[in-house]
Amino acid sequence: MVPLKGLPSGVVALTVPRKGPEGPRVPRDRRGRVAPRQVDLVTEDAVPPFQPPIGFPSGDLIWLLRIEGQKQWATVTKRLGKTAWEIVVALLRSGGVVVRCEVTSELGYKPLRLRLSAAWAAVAADQLRQLTDQPDPYAARQALLERMADVPQMADERALLAAMPENDDLDVPPGSRSGAKRWSLYDHAIRAACTWFSRYAGTDQVDATELAAVAFQESHTKWTPPLRAAFANLVGMSWDSAVLPIDTEVTLRGPLRWTIGEVVADAATSVPWIGLPSNGLCTLGVVESRARGVLLIENKSNFERVCAIPEIVDRWLCVWGRGYARDGLVTLVRALAPEHVAAWGDLDAHGIAIVADLAERLERSVVPVGMDPEIFRTGVKRKRTDEERRDARELAEKMATSAPEPLRPLAELIAMSGDSCEQETTRQRVVPQLPRMLRAIENGDLVRCP
Structure with missing residues (x-):
């Protein structure tokens, strides 16, 4: 102390x-x-x-x-x-x-x-679910009773809930095998257990994402430690025994080495790139990186072109973004804590939103490269339906006030037309300038693509 x-x-x-x-x-x-x-x-x-x-x-x-x-x-x-x-x-x-x-x-x-x-x-x-999701008590109890009705392994839990008085309080039945103390946690654990018993028990064929998608109609539900424990109590086995592990592969190239035991994965020497498990990188072995920054590239073909430029991959860790960044990628970038983070995306409303989402989740500045208004004005526009243009304008209007400051002029242009320039069409203008732009980021200078 x-x-x-x-x-x-x-x-x-x-x-x-x-x-x-x-x-x-x-x-x-x-x-x-x-x-x-x-x-x-x-x-x-x-x-x-x-x-x-x-x-x-x-x-x-x-x-x-x-x-x-x-x-x-x-x-x-x-x-x-x-x-x-x-x-x-x-x-x-x-x-x-x-x-x-x-x-x-x-x-x-x-x-x-x-x-x-x-x-x-x-x-x-779990606490957020409790605070933000307050269903009608009668309807919530009835829905859970109906969900358990055809699952014999949940008969004892159903009897406990059925015996509860019908009032405005959503309380967990005393004696519940789940061990939960809050309704939202109890509700999710019961639904997950019912789904597991009905579809997956004894098969060893479900991972956390699929179980969430079927049980909650939302694959991105967070399996918090309390939710995992309540589910495990209901199914009578550990979380790791009931649910397959899942990891997200990160595709990258640049100055990074991952040593686990006697095995070394070197992202600097792997050609054309290497795929590594994001969770493994953050929890196992030793990660060494001398990268000056991390560059996320939305489009795979452009990512592969950039990976072939020694002047870039000798100094920066280049990562294929695959659209909106997955949790594993965000976790990895946080763990690396690079001096700089940059992103090159499509010149459209979602490309801007992807960079904005990344900056918000990393809680740090993300510098856009190759996403200038002039490139958009003179670039090849993608064919779009009237509905797609309308959706693009609506999203771009939001981005014009909420996106990182350097992207707002581009968002304003897109909000007027609903047009889109895909990354592939801007490659010839951006790739030759990338080394210079990344050097500018390192030096703290204004980044522009002429």
């Missing part, structure tokens, strides 16, 4: 290790004394896994639980207002957040970023 001056009661400061050639190390000065430049503020006491401060507004709680990664302190103060620090201190004491701070002179401190604590992040999706 670091004895910072003026820390609120119930809050402690922990040293943030520095990265070293032999792994993380405690920062020390020349005399060997602990000398941190940054610290994390956390709660000092043992607290319940999830118990927001009394009176904490539900709207702010929803905003907080939707945080993935970190929020800059300026964003936090803009959201919470003049009393932001007092609110964050209450959240720190409840174990809900961690605040990264810069250590100033004479052991003072300055907040830099905020993130959810591991305990709150683990239950965030």
Whole structure:
């Protein structure tokens, strides 16, 4: 712990290790004394896994639980207002957040970023469902009773729910095998278990995405640790035994090496590129990268052309984006924490939205390359139906005010016409300029494609 001056009661400061050639190390000065430049503020006491401060507004709680990664302190103060620090201190004491701070002179401190604590992040999706999805109590109970009716393995759970009094409270039946305490978690676990018993028990043929798609009609549902545990309780076996593991392959080339055991995957020497599991990269072995930045390219043929340019792949890690970035790709870029992130997408409304989505999920700046208004004006336009143009104009109008600033002029042009220029048609103008543009990003200069 670091004895910072003026820390609120119930809050402690922990040293943030520095990265070293032999792994993380405690920062020390020349005399060997602990000398941190940054610290994390956390709660000092043992607290319940999830118990927001009394009176904490539900709207702010929803905003907080939707945080993935970190929020800059300026964003936090803009959201919470003049009393932001007092609110964050209450959240720190409840174990809900961690605040990264810069250590100033004479052991003072300055907040830099905020993130959810591991305990709150683990239950965030379940809590959000509880806060944002409030169904009619009678209809919700009846729907779940009907879902369990034809599943013999769920007869005991159905009997427990049927015996509950019909009122305005959606309570989990006492004695439920799920172990859930909240209705939203109980509801999802019951539906998943019914689907598993009806379609997949004994087959060893379902992964988490398919199970979510069938059980919830939403393949992107987050399988939080509490939801996995409740499901496992209902089916009577561990999550890993009941559901196949799934990973997302990331296609890339550039200065990155992944060492796992005696095996080395080198993205710098693999031709034309290499495909690696995103979750494995983040959790197994050792990842080494000397890349100056990460460049995401939406179109595969353009990605392959760029991978053949030594001047680029010697310095930048090039990744095939495949449209909207998957969670695994976002997790990987966060873990690498490159100095720069750039993206080259289609010159259309969705191309802009893809870059905006990536920047929001990474919570950092993403520099667009090859997505200039002049290229769009003179580029080959894709054939589109009236309906496609209308949808493009509507999305572009939103992007004109919400996308990263450099992309807003392009969004304004698309909002007027609904036109689209695919990446392939801009290749001859963009690829020859890419080395220069990436150098400009490294130097902090304005990026333009003449």
